[in-house]
Amino acid sequence: MRIPKKTALIIGLLIVVGAVGLWLATKPAATKLAAPTAVPVRVVSVAQKDVPRFVSGIGSVLSLHSVVIRPQIDGILTKLLVKEGQLVNKGDLLATIDDRSIRASLDQAKAQLGESQAQLQVAQVNLKRYKLLSVDDGVSKQTYDQQQALVNQLKATLQGNQAAIDAAQVQLSYTQIRSPVTGRVGIRTVDEGNFLRMSDTQGLFSVTQIDPIAVEFSLPQQMLPVLQDLVGDPTRAQVKAYIGADTDGETGNLLGDGHLTLIDNQISANTGTIRAKAEFNNPKQKLWPGLLVTVKVQTALEKNALVVPPTVVQRGMDQHFVYRVNGDKVETVQVQMIDQGSGQDIIKGVKAGDVLVSDGQSRLKPGSQVQVLTEPPQVVQTGAQVQP
Known part of the structure; x- marks a missing residue:
């Protein structure tokens, strides 16, 4: 049956109206723009205190006196009066010859x-x-x-x-062999009853002084004027020796505190470094001859220095800056880096007591609103749990 044209037009309009209604009914609601939120950050206050400044290098522990005990006459070794590893004093009887x-x-x-x-x-x-x-x-x-x-x-x-x-x-x-120094007896090479000769180069054993002891280390040649001033200073520059530490001395175990005693009389042309020596009291014998250690030499004492943690200072295109909290917002302040290392930075450009952002700087810009967090940061543990 043929549908009249007018009826078909009405049916088409009804279909269009229904489709529009269906689209309006299923259209997602428009989301409103969220209001700007505060950026969570952690802050620290600028501290002011006297801070020692150090220069670091790698050094080797060496004895101030180490003697190989050799016979001065030919003869039979009749007695050994000391044991290996024994501590002896200067003048103690060590062995006798027939x-x-x-x-x-x-x-x-x-x-x-x-x-x-x-x-x-x-x-x-x-x-x-x-x-x-x-x-x-x-x-x-x-x-x-x-x-x-x-x-x-x-x-x-x-x-x-x-x-x-x-x-x-x-x-x-x-015929009576006595110790020429105070120290520790090493491993012996002969036993009682052996015939000793003056021509023997190996000797009976060695006696090595352990306390006090020295550390020899090298520093860049640019440090020569500083070292010369330190050696001439009657207060004697402080030197610290660490094991298992990097050149910043931020990790590792402290083995001893000593003082700078001398610098070498020439600079190495091959390495561009100058050797220096420090002396340490070693009553607990933590420093041992031949041990490699990290040495920190105190070169100066920065009076009333402004100190912040290393995470505070940010690096810009051509200068350093920090985010300072002003009310509930932050502002950028250019600072001058005076010294870095040892877990703290010395800066200029701020005042003691200023509140600076120490964590969360990646989301900040000048004028950003911040929320200061007081609780410690959470430690996120990774790794799959094994089911029993």
Whole structure:
């Protein structure tokens, strides 16, 4: 059946009106623009205090005195009176060498000295008698002169006998090996009963001084004027030694506090560095010869310095800046970086007590509204849990 044109037009309009109504019914509601919200940040206050400034380098611990104990005469090692690792004092008896042959030589020299003394005594008595007789021409002048020469000869023989005794006593002293320094005994290389020779280069063992001890380190040649001032300062520059620390000294264990003692007399042309040495008291023996350590030398003391944590200062295109809280908003302040490291920065451009943003700067711009957080930051733990 054919539908009239007017009826078809009405049906089409009804379909269009229905589609529009359906679209309006299913259209999502328009979202309203959210009002600007405050940026959560954490803040710190600028502290003012005296801050020491340091320069760091890598150094090696070395003993002030380390001696290899060697025999000074040939002989059999009869006794070892110390143990490996034992602490000894200067002059302590360490070992003995067979001394029987030297004692026999000493006794022989003493006997010869006694014989010469007796001969000299007789010769001097005769000289006095000849002198009295020569006055009355009882003896010839030649006889008197010969007796005088005999007395002089016996005196020289007496001196030679005494020198032989002294030499034997020196040799005898070498049979008792004593420690030349206070220190710790190392690992021994011989046992009792071994025949020792003066030509042995290895020695019996070593004695190394542990307390006090030194650390030798190198610094860039640009530090030479500073080091010269520090060495000449009567207050003696403070030096700290760490193990397991980086060159900033922010980690690791402190092994000891010492003072700068000297700088080398020349700069290394190959490395452009200058060597220096510091001395440490080491009663707990934490510093050990040959140990590599990180050294921090105090070069200055910054009076009334403005100090902030390293996270506060931001790096701009050509300067440093910080975000300072002013009411509920922030403003940028250009600052000058004076010193960095050791967990704090020294800056200029702000005042003591100013409140600066220490966390959350990535979402800030000048004039941003902030919300200061007081609770500590949450630690997010990652990793899958294993089901039982």
